[in-house]
Every structure is written in C-alpha cells, then in structure tokens.
Amino acid sequence: MGGNETRLVEDIYMIGVRGMENLDVFVDFAKNMMKQDVVIAPWLTWGDGQNRIPTHLQRDIEGIAERFAHLHWRPDWRITLTGSYPISRNRVAEAYRETVSSTAVYLSHLELGQLNVTEEMVKVAERLTENFVAQTDPKVFVTFYLLTVIYEDLQALEYYGSMQANDFVRGHLHRPWGTETLSGELEAAVSAEAVEVDTAADLVRLTSRGKEMLHYIEGIFRESGFFTSRSKLIRLNNFNHVDDIASMMEALVPTACEHRKTVVELSGIQPGMAVLELGSGTGALTFEAGLFQRVGPDGRLVATDPSTSMLASVRRKRESYNAHWVEVVHGKAERLPFPANTFDSVIGYAFLHLTDMDEALREIARVLKPGGSLITLHPLHFPARNEFFLEWFAPLLKTGGTPRNQDNLPGPDTVPSAMEPHYEIVHLQSLDLEMHYTSPRTVVEFFVGIVDVFEEQMATLPWRARHDMVQQLIKRGEEVCRKYPPESLVEMHPGQFIRAIVRK
Numbered sequence: 001m002g003g004n005e006t007r008l009v010e011d012i013y014m015i016g017v018r019g020m021e022n023l024d025v026f027v028d029f030a031k032n033m034m035k036q037d038v039v040i041a042p043w044l045t046w047g048d049g050q051n052r053i054p055t056h057l058q059r060d061i062e063g064i065a066e067r068f069a070h071l072h073w074r075p076d077w078r079i080t081l082t083g084s085y086p087i088s089r090n091r092v093a094e095a096y097r098e099t100v101s102s103t104a105v106y107l108s109h110l111e112l113g114q115l116n117v118t119e120e121m122v123k124v125a126e127r128l129t130e131n132f133v134a135q136t137d138p139k140v141f142v143t144f145y146l147l148t149v150i151y152e153d154l155q156a157l158e159y160y161g162s163m164q165a166n167d168f169v170r171g172h173l174h175r176p177w178g179t180e181t182l183s184g185e186l187e188a189a190v191s192a193e194a195v196e197v198d199t200a201a202d203l204v205r206l207t208s209r210g211k212e213m214l215h216y217i218e219g220i221f222r223e224s225g226f227f228t229s230r231s232k233l234i235r236l237n238n239f240n241h242v243d244d245i246a247s248m249m250e251a252l253v254p255t256a257c258e259h260r261k262t263v264v265e266l267s268g269i270q271p272g273m274a275v276l277e278l279g280s281g282t283g284a285l286t287f288e289a290g291l292f293q294r295v296g297p298d299g300r301l302v303a304t305d306p307s308t309s310m311l312a313s314v315r316r317k318r319e320s321y322n323a324h325w326v327e328v329v330h331g332k333a334e335r336l337p338f339p340a341n342t343f344d345s346v347i348g349y350a351f352l353h354l355t356d357m358d359e360a361l362r363e364i365a366r367v368l369k370p371g372g373s374l375i376t377l378h379p380l381h382f383p384a385r386n387e388f389f390l391e392w393f394a395p396l397l398k399t400g401g402t403p404r405n406q407d408n409l410p411g412p413d414t415v416p417s418a419m420e421p422h423y424e425i426v427h428l429q430s431l432d433l434e435m436h437y438t439s440p441r442t443v444v445e446f447f448v449g450i451v452d453v454f455e456e457q458m459a460t461l462p463w464r465a466r467h468d469m470v471q472q473l474i475k476r477g478e479e480v481c482r483k484y485p486p487e488s489l490v491e492m493h494p495g496q497f498i499r500a501i502v503r504k
C-alpha cells in the first residue's frame with residue numbers, strides 16, 4: 001500500500017470477508033444507534049442533490065465535527081478488524097459531520113414535520129451524537145460510518161454492472177455528496193481488490209471479493225434493522241414533501257370519502273367524547289367525512305399528523321367549518337404528546353401501516369382511558385397481481401433478486417396479532433377500496449415515491465436509480481394506461497377495519 005495517509009486510511013476496504021466474526025459488534029452498534037435517534041444517512045441531508053442545511057448551520061456542524069474529531073481521534077488510532085489500519089483525522093471529522101447533519105435533518109422531520117433544519121435541531125443532534133459516542137467505542141462508530149460509505153459505492157457498481165471511472169468519482173449516480181473522498185475510495189477499493197479497472201475502456205467493475213464484501217455489509221444492515229429504518233426515513237421524508245395527500249388519494253381511490261364516512265359510522269364514537277385522530281393528513285376524516293360533527297362542540301377532537309404542511313391545511317379547514325372544538329397538534333403515533341388516559345377513542349384512516357406498529361399500539365393504549373377504543377382502517381397486501389400491474393411494475397418487481405415480500409403492507413393477521421397484548425378486538429371486517437390506476441404519475445408517486453410499499457426492492461437501488469426508477473415507472477404507466485381500457489385499470493384493494501377496546 002502507498003505511504004500517503006489517504007491511501008492508508010482507505011484501507012478500511014480491507015475489512016469484510018475475513019471480518020465476518022465482527023458482524024455482531026456492528027449489528028449491536030446499529031441497533032443501539034437507532035434506539036437513540038442517531039442517524040447516519042447523508043442522502044437524507046442531500047435530498048435531491050443539494051445540502052438542505054443552511055450554510056451558517058453547516059459551518060456550525062463543521063465546528064462540532066472538528067471538536068469531536070479532536071476529542072476522539074489519536075494519531076495512533078487504528079482499526080483492528082482483520083489487520084491494523086490507520087484512520088485519518090479528516091475521515092473521523094467527516095463521520096461526525098455526516099452523522100450530526102443527518103440526525104438534524106431527521107429530527108426536523110420527526111419533531112417539526114418539516115424539511116428546514118433549525119439551529120435548535122442542530123444542537124439536539126449534537127447532544128444525541130455526543131451521548132451516543134460516549135457510550136460506544138468511537139472506532140466502531142467511525143468504522144460503521146465507513147461501512148455505509150463502502151456499501152453505497154459497491155452497491156452502485158453491482159447495480160450498474162460497471163461504471164466509467166469518471167462517473168464513479170463524480171458520484172452523481174450514487175453519492176453526489178462524496179465528491180471529496182470518492183477518488184480515494186476508488187483507489188483503495190482497487191488496492192483491496194474489491195474493484196477492478198478496465199484501463200482500455202476506463203470502466204470500473206466489482207470483483208468477486210467486492211461482491212463478498214457487499215454481501216457482508218448487507219448482512220449487517222439487514223440483521224440490525226438498518227435497512228428497515230432507512231426505508232422508514234425515506235417515507236418520513238416523502239410525506240413531508242406532500243402538501244395534499246387527500247387529492248392524491250382522491251385520484252387513486254375516488255370513493256375514499258364514502259369509505260371514510262363508513263369508518264366514522266362504524267367507529268362507535270358518540271357526541272361529547274374525547275377523540276384523537278392519528279395520521280389526519282389534510283383532515284379528510286375529521287372534516288369531509290364528518291367526524292367533527294359526530295364528536296360535536298361538547299366533545300374534544302384532536303387531529304394529529306407528523307407532517308406540518310398537512311396540518312396547516314387542517315387548520316384552514318377548521319376555520320372554514322368554524323369547528324372550534326377541533327385541536328390541531330403535531331405528532332406521530334409512536335410518541336404522542338398527551339398524558340396517559342386522555343381519550344375515549346383513537347381513530348385513524350390509512351395510517352397504522354406507516355408506523356412502527358408495536359410502538360404505536362403501545363403508545364395509543366397509553367393515551368386511551370380504560371374501556372377506550374382504537375378504530376383503524378388500513379390497507380392489506382396487494383391483491384394477486386393482474387396483467388396490467390405486472391407489465392407496469394416489472395422493472396421494480398425484478399430488482400432485489402427473488403421477490404420475497406412483494407410489498408410491505410400488513411397481512412390479514414399482522415394487526416390483530418400486534419394488538420393482542422393490549423387490546424380486545426370487538427369488530428373486524430373487510431372494507432375494500434376501489435383503486436384506480438388511471439393516473440400514472442399519482443399511482444407511482446404515491447406507492448413508490450411516498451408510501452414506499454416496495455421498500456425491499458427500492459432499498460437495493462443506488463441513490464440516482466431510485467429517482468430514475470420512479471420516472472421509468474411513470475413512463476411505463478402512461479403506456480399501460482393507453483394500452484388497457486380504463487375499466488380494466490381498477491382493482492379492489494383489500495382493507496381491514498378494526499375496532500378494539502384497550503385492556504387496562
């Protein structure tokens with residue numbers, strides 16, 4: 001190996017293969033990190049290719065990262081996984097910078113329901129990262145960060161088969177935020193024999209050793225739940241980009257309003273009750289479906305959603321319906337800003353499948369009064385694919401090898417068994433939705449871009465390919481919609497209605 005520091009540092013590539021025995025260390029590390037709301041996801045910070053953090057806050061984060069690197073990095077600091085490799089100070093600072101940045105973006109989504117990062121969120125991200133690093137081995141931290149970097153590099157090469165060396169170092173297909181380090185990474189990947197360069201064609205390719213490394217890292221990410229949490233972040237991020245989920249749903253499910261009214265009718269909610277609506281979106285259940293009238297001015301109705309832009313629309317509706325008893329509160333199902341035993345009923349239309357279900361069900365049980373009820377209508381797995389669907393979504397269904405779960409929606413037993421520890425189900429019925437596949441852009445943006453029902457397939461795609469896949473599917477959808485008569489582009493999507501009483 002060359003003597004210069006960058007080259008040596010990049011020797012991190014030498015881990016993998018012989019480092020299998022270390023898998024548990026990283027799996028535990030990742031689980032712990034996610035539990036503490038610390039996030040390593042540079043793509044979240046960069047969104048569509050531009051840093052979302054205002055320049056003055058980026059400077060603050062640089063300072064924080066330098067301070068952390070100063071505290072933790074030592075000149076003799078080496079990664080000792082399958083050998084002993086020095087780590088440069090710059091790489092350590094970079095790991096901290098990307099972690100504090102993506103944690104700040106994540107917190108802004110989570111706590112504020114917005115894309116803008118505030119100074120306060122940077123401070124919280126700094127504190128969370130600092131606490132977390134204090135409890136772990138900083139070397140494991142930096143190594144894990146480097147694993148995420150290597151993963152994105154190798155995954156892109158596997159997906160594209162080969163790449164022009166120039167494309168690789170510009171990173172525009174897989175890591176546009178990595179331009180400063182990508183050429184070093186390529187050099188290192190070549191020295192580690194993970195990647196080979198066809199000098200005549202100037203093409204870069206993955207070797208069999210590179211594939212083994214990639215699968216080793218994938219194993220860590222899958223086993224620790226890192227992939228699942230990445231998909232959750234993608235969804236959180238997507239919802240905050242949509243102002244009007246209701247009109248998208250209207251195009252997909254034109255009878256959604258009737259459907260919501262049925263849910264209100266079956267809810268058992270009575271005037272004067274204290275009711276919490278979760279995942280209210282723009283307030284279609286509360287207002288258009290008449291929940292606010294059912295609860296009435298003697299009751300209390302709180303509409304919540306993690307997305308602030310949607311809540312702005314709920315507030316506007318509250319004015320126009322003159323419904324002063326409706327409160328609008330920012331919140332997500334897994335962490336509700338209410339004391340225990342507050343509500344007679346908690347209700348939600350098409351939200352439960354988007355949550356961490358066990359956490360959400362526990363939290364809902366906490367805020368329900370004894371004898372209180374949870375009412376949910378959620379979609380279930382896609383029905384058996386019909387011809388038009390298979391033709392339309394073929395490129396996505398083919399990715400990720402053999403399709404395991406075709407989608408990430410619940411099965412018929414998923415919600416009932418998750419409810420078992422806390423609730424008694426008193427009413428369960430199928431309530432199917434008539435889904436129209438006649439607006440290709442809305443269909444694709446909703447299922448793939450927002451709800452991310454094909455998360456398993458999408459998670460295997462590099463950064464740019466995720467975006468390209470959406471565009472490709474929209475185009476295919478337009479062709480499919482021209483080819484098939486509109487009446488054949490309708491399918492009944494299974495839905496499950498549940499009313500359950502909390503056990504307290």
Ligand SMILES: C[S@@+](CC[C@H](N)C(=O)[O-])C[C@H]1O[C@@H](n2cnc3c(N)ncnc32)[C@H](O)[C@@H]1O
Nearest residue numbers: 239279280281284307332333349350351354355
């Ligand atoms: C498919 S939309 C349904 C919106 C609304 N209930 C309706 O009937 O139009 C799902 C909603 O769930 C919200 N959501 C996403 N993740 C959530 C979570 N973890 N907890 C609560 N709501 C969530 C989204 O922001 C979005 O508004």
